[in-house]
Amino acid sequence: MTAYPPDRHDFSRSAPVRLWEDGFAPDPHRYYDALRAQGPIGWAELAPGVPAYVITDRRAALDVMHDTRTFSHDPRGWEETVPPDSPVLGMMRWRPNALFSDGAAHLRYRTTLIDVFDLVEPHDLRGRVHRAVRLLAGRIGPRGEADLVADFSRPLMALVLNDLFGLPDSQSDRLNEGLGKMMEGGAQAVEGETQFAQYVLELVAAKAERPGDDLPSRLLAHPAELTCEEVTWQVFLTLGAGYEPTANLLSNTLSRILGNPLYYSTLTNGARPVMDAVVEVLHHETPLANYGTYYAREPVAIHGVWLREAVPIVVSYGALGQFAERYVTGGRSPKDASHLSWGAGSHACPVKQHVLLLVTEAIERLTQWLPDLDPVLPRERLAWRPGPFHRSLSALPVRFSPRSPASPADPSGVRT
Ligand code: HEM
Numbered sequence: 001m002t003a004y005p006p007d008r009h010d011f012s013r014s015a016p017v018r019l020w021e022d023g024f025a026p027d028p029h030r031y032y033d034a035l036r037a038q039g040p041i042g043w044a045e046l047a048p049g050v051p052a053y054v055i056t057d058r059r060a061a062l063d064v065m066h067d068t069r070t071f072s073h074d075p076r077g078w079e080e081t082v083p084p085d086s087p088v089l090g091m092m093r094w095r096p097n098a099l100f101s102d103g104a105a106h107l108r109y110r111t112t113l114i115d116v117f118d119l120v121e122p123h124d125l126r127g128r129v130h131r132a133v134r135l136l137a138g139r140i141g142p143r144g145e146a147d148l149v150a151d152f153s154r155p156l157m158a159l160v161l162n163d164l165f166g167l168p169d170s171q172s173d174r175l176n177e178g179l180g181k182m183m184e185g186g187a188q189a190v191e192g193e194t195q196f197a198q199y200v201l202e203l204v205a206a207k208a209e210r211p212g213d214d215l216p217s218r219l220l221a222h223p224a225e226l227t228c229e230e231v232t233w234q235v236f237l238t239l240g241a242g243y244e245p246t247a248n249l250l251s252n253t254l255s256r257i258l259g260n261p262l263y264y265s266t267l268t269n270g271a272r273p274v275m276d277a278v279v280e281v282l283h284h285e286t287p288l289a290n291y292g293t294y295y296a297r298e299p300v301a302i303h304g305v306w307l308r309e310a311v312p313i314v315v316s317y318g319a320l321g322q323f324a325e326r327y328v329t330g331g332r333s334p335k336d337a338s339h340l341s342w343g344a345g346s347h348a349c350p351v352k353q354h355v356l357l358l359v360t361e362a363i364e365r366l367t368q369w370l371p372d373l374d375p376v377l378p379r380e381r382l383a384w385r386p387g388p389f390h391r392s393l394s395a396l397p398v399r400f401s402p403r404s405p406a407s408p409a410d411p412s413g414v415r416t
Pocket of ligand 1: 098099100110113237238239241242243245246249286287288291292293340341342343344346347348349350351355
């Protein structure tokens with residue numbers, strides 16, 4: 001048994017901050033404050049009876065993310081300690097993919113993914129995004145009202161990803177449903193994971209039989225010679241890692257823009273780039289709020305805390321951004337105040353440039369098609385979906401002048 005020196009804080013008997021509670025989604029900052037009150041690393045629960053260390057300090061986060069000798073991304077030791085029906089397993093259980101691997105296996109998967117995503121040229125991605133926006137704007141335009149989460153951000157991501165992964169638009173609802181349930185980590189998480197897995201299995205089997213000009217076919221053909229099963233797991237990862245967080249980044253950014261009339265009018269005038277709003281979201285409402293998950297290879301003390309093995313160490317990108325917000329507002333130097341929303345170190349998000357292009361293009365294009373979007377609710381009355389991992393709007397209702405767009409509206413149009 002490991003002896004824990006008395007000068008180090010050992011959380012095992014402290015009351016955890018319950019990130020699974022109903023109160024977390026409407027007011028995450030209260031929970032981050034409680035975690036921060038415990039020091040750079042706090043003690044939380046991701047689900048009832050599933051404890052985790054949560055890092056709320058930038059230096060401590062980087063120390064963990066950059067130290068692959070001390071910290072692993074492989075959850076299998078932890079998995080043995082949780083009930084097989086735990087709702088967080090859908091998001092956290094081991095699979096042979098880049099995210100849950102270390103060392104040579106990680107390098108092989110990650111390099112292959114980067115190679116195939118690098119073949120997606122910016123102008124090609126832009127074209128796919130424009131096509132999807134046109135389709136959705138054509139669908140909602142005549143109605144004069146819409147929920148930008150259900151009618152725009154989520155279907156847009158399903159359309160763009162299905163397009164990149166070589167599936168027809170008609171399949172996008174299945175993707176939406178399975179992933180949504182899994183990400184909430186609630187009672188339907190297991191069902192969602194099963195639906196999503198079935199979707200991916202069918203997709204890769206179809207591409208193995210009849211390759212096309214799409215991401216799964218390129219993964220199958222890559223000289224790294226991933227097996228069909230390995231490709232299936234990389235597709236499972238990239239669709240999951242891509243769909244929900246990007247849809248949420250899109251909705252959260254739209255809500256910030258629409259919630260601020262001055263911002264929105266300058267935006268449609270072209271004076272303030274959409275990218276500014278995206279960066280604001282990455283600081284203040286980052287979509288992957290608590291999901292950089294590491295495991296100590298053996299008990300280790302950092303920043304005054306003992307971290308046991310087989311207990312998740314979660315980097316709270318949400319809490320880190322909140323700290324940045326206060327730090328800057330307090331008038332002090334912002335030198336340490338930038339967000340870490342793409343992660344850091346060897347597992348950092350490999351496609352952040354693609355994502356930034358996708359989100360900014362989608363918003364710019366939407367506001368050209370429908371230039372007078374008007375939020376139905378003030379921002380403080382918007383509801384957020386439950387779950388410890390994400391920051392995800394339930395709905396973003398808007399009104400606008402009904403339009404049957406044959407072409408985008410005059411881009412100089414501003415809100416009246
Ligand atoms: C099409 C969209 C996206 C795709 C395909 C994608 C893909 C990936 C992949 C494959 C990884 C694992 C890399 C590795 O382990 O080596 C990853 C990690 C990560 N991604 Fe993305 N991602 C997307 C969007 C986003 C968005 C919108 C965010 C948040 C703003 C995000 C944040 C992250 C973070 C924080 C990690 C590291 C997680 C960790 O350390 O455990 N990603 N992403």
